[in-house]
Amino acid sequence: xxxxxxxxxxxxxxxxxxxxxxxxxxxxxxxxxxxxxxxxxxxxxxxxxxxxxxxxxxxxxxxxxxxxxxxxxxxxxxxxxxxxxxxxxxxxxxxxxxxxxxxxxxxxxxxxxxxxxxxxxxxxxxxxxxxxxxxxxxxxxxxxxxxxxxxxxxxxxxxxxxxxxxxxxxxxxxxxxxxxxxxxxxxxxxxxxxxxxxxxxxxxxxxxxxxxxxxxxxxxxxxxxxxxxxxxxxxxxxxxxxxxxxxxxxxxxxxxxx
Amino acid sequence: xxxxxxxxxxxxxxxxxxxxxxxxxxxxxxxxxxxxxxxxxxxxxxxxxxxxxxxxxxxxxxxxxxxxxxxxxxxxxxxxxxxxxxxxxxxxxxxxxxxxxxxxxxxxxxxxxxxxxxxxxxxxxxxxxxxxxxxxxxxxxxxxxxxxxxxxxxxxxxxxxxxxxxxxxxxxxxxxxxxxxx
Numbered sequence: 001x002x003x004x005x006x007x008x009x010x011x012x013x014x015x016x017x018x019x020x021x022x023x024x025x026x027x028x029x030x031x032x033x034x035x036x037x038x039x040x041x042x043x044x045x046x047x048x049x050x051x052x053x054x055x056x057x058x059x060x061x062x063x064x065x066x067x068x069x070x071x072x073x074x075x076x077x078x079x080x081x082x083x084x085x086x087x088x089x090x091x092x093x094x095x096x097x098x099x100x101x102x103x104x105x106x107x108x109x110x111x112x113x114x115x116x117x118x119x120x121x122x123x124x125x126x127x128x129x130x131x132x133x134x135x136x137x138x139x140x141x142x143x144x145x146x147x148x149x150x151x152x153x154x155x156x157x158x159x160x161x162x163x164x165x166x167x168x169x170x171x172x173x174x175x176x177x178x179x180x181x182x183x184x185x186x187x188x189x190x191x192x193x194x195x196x197x198x199x200x201x202x203x204x205x206x207x208x209x210x211x212x213x214x215x216x217x218x219x220x221x222x223x224x225x226x227x228x229x230x231x232x233x234x235x236x237x238x239x240x241x242x243x244x245x246x247x248x249x250x251x252x253x254x255x256x257x258x
Numbered sequence: 259x260x261x262x263x264x265x266x267x268x269x270x271x272x273x274x275x276x277x278x279x280x281x282x283x284x285x286x287x288x289x290x291x292x293x294x295x296x297x298x299x300x301x302x303x304x305x306x307x308x309x310x311x312x313x314x315x316x317x318x319x320x321x322x323x324x325x326x327x328x329x330x331x332x333x334x335x336x337x338x339x340x341x342x343x344x345x346x347x348x349x350x351x352x353x354x355x356x357x358x359x360x361x362x363x364x365x366x367x368x369x370x371x372x373x374x375x376x377x378x379x380x381x382x383x384x385x386x387x388x389x390x391x392x393x394x395x396x397x398x399x400x401x402x403x404x405x406x407x408x409x410x411x412x413x414x415x416x417x418x419x420x421x422x423x424x425x426x427x428x429x430x431x432x433x434x435x436x437x438x439x440x
Contacts, residue, residue: 095364095365095366096367096368096369097364097365097366097367097368097369097370098364098365098370100369100370101364101370101372101375137264144271144275145271147275148271148274148275148278151275151278151279152278154278155278156361156379157361157364157365158358158361158365159365161279166279166280169275169279170275170276170279173271173272173275173279174272174275177268177269177271177272177275178268178272180264180267180268180271181264181265181268181269184260184261184264184265184268185261185265188260188261231368232368232369235363235367235368235369238363239360239363239367239371239374240374243360243374243377243378243381247377247381
């Protein structure tokens with residue numbers, strides 16, 4: 001079997017997998033809960049078609065193919081970052097106080113890493129390929145950090161993560177983590193590492209797609225009801241009371257050491 | 259060097275992701291059961307202090323030293339230390355219950371004061387450190403019973419003060435879905 005045929009078959013298999021995930025997402029009406037992630041799944045398919053057309057109309061090594069690939073990739077990375085933010089919002093949004101507390105953290109962490117990526121890419125600007133890799137790595141890192149921050153808040157406050165969000169989060173996070181390492185290797189080993197970089201990229205993306213497929217295998221849970229919240233007065237009464245007791249308990253434990 | 263650092267970072271982030279998603283996942287709590295469980299957040303172990311205090315009386319020790327054979331006295335002291343240790347662990351469990359209560363309050367609050375949230379987090383960290391150190395200290399020396407008594411009084415007072423607060427939270431609890439993480 002020729003390498004070109006193997007490559008085509010792999011591309012076709014990947015496309016079929018993405019198509020399956022998108023169809024399931026439409027069938028499960030996921031766009032009601034996660035519109036941005038649904039758009040991302042749609043964009044994946046559109047991107048594959050555009051890239052294929054660019055290669056088919058020109059050549060794989062042409063400038064048009066290169067530009068098409070990286071422009072669509074930038075679109076996908078941004079879309080993925082938005083999907084990550086959406087997952088955090090869906091998880092923490094019903095808990096208004098926690099969401100208000102968490103949102104600045106997510107935006108600051110994401111913003112700082114994007115800024116860092118932009119500065120690093122600017123430094124590498126003379127080498128276009130290197131700049132693109134650095135920028136992409138930074139964006140993936142920003143998306144991953146945002147997701148981890150959101151999940152850490154869920155863990156700390158004991159917020160249950162729905163099964164489908166768990167698998168979607170795993171897919172997004174896994175792919176980003178692999179790309180962070182993969183792009184670093186590629187940046188330092190341009191040339192010889194390229195085939196491995198390409199394979200790792202494809203395989204990790206296929207694994208992520210399988211995670212999303214698992215997420216959609218079962219029907220999505222019903223939308224959660226709006227939570228009955230404490231009034232401001234109740235919070236102002238309860239919070240200092242508990243804090244004072246916890247503080248006192250620690251002081252007592254400290255006294256044991258004197 | 260950068261390559262190795264980035265590789266370590268990527269692996270660490272991936273492991274953190276797996277832990278946050280799949281680590282220590284407890285089964286979904288039935289809402290009716292959850293409403294009952296909220297009552298369990300109040301300190302309970304500190305209620306057994308009278309029995310522990312009784313076991314720590316110096317008179318008992320003097321009596322045992324006078325009357326019992328050395329081997330039996332040693333065994334008795336060992337048992338007594340085990341009881342006290344379990345009691346300290348129970349107090350820690352009480353603290354964790356209170357900590358969970360703070361999280362529940364945060365979950366139900368329309369707005370959380372940042373300062374308050376940081377303080378709760380810091381108190382939790384501080385308590386864990388102190389608790390571990392206390393256990394180590396206890397393993398090395400004996401813990402004065404009057405200190406234990408003060409600690410217990412504190413938790414008992416807390417339980418009394420919070421029962422009213424818990425009553426306010428309970429009707430709102432069955433509708434929220436949280437899982438205990440402690």
